[in-house]
Amino acid sequence: MKSNYDYSEIEKKWQKVWIEQKIFEVNEENSKPKFYCLEMFPYPSGKIHMGHVRNYAIGDVIARYKKMKGFQVLHPMGWDAFGLPAENAAIKHGVHPAKWTYENIDYMKKQLIRLGLSYDWRREVTTCAPEYYRWNQWIFLKLYEKGLAYRKSSFVNWCPSCATVLANEQVIDGACWRCESQVEQKELEQWFLKITAYAEELLQDCDKLTGWPEKVLTMQRNWIGKSEGVEVDFPIEGMKESLRIFTTRPDTIFGVTFMCISPEHPLAEKLCDDKSALKKIRLLQREPEVKEGVFTGKYAINPLNGEKVPIWIANFVLMEYGTGAIMSVPAHDQRDFEFAVRYGIPIKVVIKPENEELPDPLKEAYENEGVMVNSGNFSGMSSKEGKKAVADYIEEKGLGKKTVNYRLRDWGISRQRYWGTPIPIIYCDQCGIVPVPEEDLPVILPENVSLTGKGESPLKYVQEFYKTKCPSCGGDARRETDTMDTFVDSSWYFIRYCSLHDESAFHKDKIKYWMPVDQYIGGIEHAVLHLLYARFFTKVLRDLWIVPFDEPFQRLLTQGMVCMESYRCPEHDWLFPKEIKDGKCIHCGKDVQIGRVEKMSKSKKNIVDPDEMIETYGADTVRVFSLFAAPPEKDLEWSSQGVEGAHRFLKRVYSLIYKHHSWLKETEGELSHPEPSSLSILSLIHRTIKRVTFDIEKEYQFNTAIARLMEFVNEVYHFEPKTEEERKVFKFALKNFLILLSPFAPHIAEELWHEIGEKGFILNEPWPQYDEELAREQMIELVVQINGKVRSKIMIPQGLSDEEITKIALNNEKVKQWIDEKEILKVIPVKGKLVNIVVK
């Protein structure tokens, strides 16, 4: 055995052996419980970053732990390989997207192997491979058959920089989620998936997702945005059309003093004579600060009280939501209130708070519940009852109907780019839209294209691709040249992992065995993108009888970001950590300003390269640090000194074994009746097993689990077994310690496992059991409090009764001094370890 911890040699050696011996390969085993552990697959952008390292280290600990716990663990990895960066790289450097992508995959796969991650690589999924995306096309055809995929022309979100369309979920604060360019509106024909057909179920089933963070569920519920209300028709004076509005507050309908419609409303042109004013309002549509409007000159009739109210066109009314028209109740809606004040429109109170008077004039809208007033027959009713009563009345009289509205929009999936799945549709002048027959799949993405990034699909110019025959009439026809949003790829990849490559993507028995995913791990940034789409696809596939469950991911862990301090030079702007020496910029010697701790990003240069870390400290160190520095769901602050600390710990582990390795190899770690001299070691390891197991089971608290392992090492570091008995016990302890360490630092654990003379792979060992009796400390410190303050600590044997500890406490000299002449009111013993004496 080498005297120094040669992590590089150890890690290379075992990575090779593990793969040769196929120890990460797994198949269905009906006699064993399964566990599907999944981490979000990466986009192959070139190299992995620390965020990936953290994500996959967390997943690997869980997978290895569950395996040792006796589960059949599916732990796969793949590549979200279609996407814009490949295409942009192609435009910039002239490399074909496929070449660029596959080379990146090669490199990144090596990196993942170097981290010692326990993936079954036979199941590797690459979404840009025809054998994968053919199933995207297949699913698309099924959606089309069911009327869940349709084509329509509409205004879409257009990112001028990516030169393609974005789904609503992909627009963040009016900017592109990928490149942050300002998103424009553009009218285009495109394909939509009818996710709205599942809106209610997607919402309802949030309640089933008990293993998801509440935060993510809130975001999804919010995104779906259900609201219940009524649609009411307001006749327009002097016209045969009426104005249909949506409201969630029918109880305020007697307080309507004006109507507002969106400038895009179909009646806007007709109602408004002042076209230039209309134009102006349109321009102000995305200005949330100002409420602007123009009076159309027309009036609507309130169907409940016959009042005549003016119709305005207003910039704040959205055409996309509800009916694009609203009834305005300034007394009870803040937006309407502001608008009314600005244009001098009357404000009529129809809801009064229970026990107070509203100021007159109102200073702001009163939006809470109360009692209805000035509301005809409904006056006197509580607003809560009124909501229902007015809605019922409206339905009864045929004035409108109760309606449920969702904010969720259908998912636009057409992308005007090359590097994606071709949409399997053919346009025929005779037959119209014709789906590609199933047996003709896959529609292969051609390789010889010239990429421009100009906003039109490059496939439009590839004759061999788009020129085709109509499957229906055999005449000349054109293929659809748009490709699919890459979120389609990731909406079902977890199902593809269940079967091997030479098998169908939808192998029923295998899906039934492995799915759903028991633990999914990834970043919170996908809370409403990928995670919503994947849920939607799962429900569609269920309705196609392909999968037998409603939800794909049982438990979800959203890991925190990896952050680091950023540094800035007054002259050279952001600096890499290595561009700083003694607080000065190495280029100009100026003082470096330390920026705040924030997410590692290339632009701020506050990044560390996983390769360099592995090179300097080894994969085990990188894993241990990223698991130890913070609990998984919290942000992690990268610290180079912290990494050294993790490395130091592993070095101590190594030298601990090294010190004893000569006799450890020859000793069996069996236990008879341990002598008192070795009882404390035995107790320590049982306690360590208990705590580490508990920390992993309870919300994956790897940081404290590792702390327990460190404590163990600190305590036994100088232990010298003297007798044969002590050696046996010590060996037993070290052997179990290595098993506990192995999910976190698998290479060093494996190496030392063999150095102490154990056989087989540590991953195949069962997770150790602990003995509750032995795990208890033999001697404990009895804490004595007087009036709640700690006054004395007495060493006592473990397991004494409350009566016994009370007696010990009261007889303690120090305690006696404190009690003195005072009267003892009460003595509270706690679980044999603490006594609180209340005196006066």
Add this chain to the structure above:
RNA sequence: GCGAGAGUGGCGGAAUGGCAGACGCGCUGGACUUAGAAUCCAGUGGGGUCAAACCCGUGAGGGUUCAAAUCCCUCCUCUCGCACCA
């Protein structure tokens, strides 16, 4: 504005209502060394003391309790998400 979460040493972070600060980093001192690095040992919330005793301390203020970082109320700060959704 609405919703969620979080405020604990110099720092990252621990604490089923029961000893606040586990573990790690940093720092201080010591050992080893010609010297340094590495390693090992000890100390390390603040005040106080030769040392102790003791006092104070988990964003602020109140409350419940024998006992509160933890439960309840009020407020402050920060982070994240949503935001004219009628």
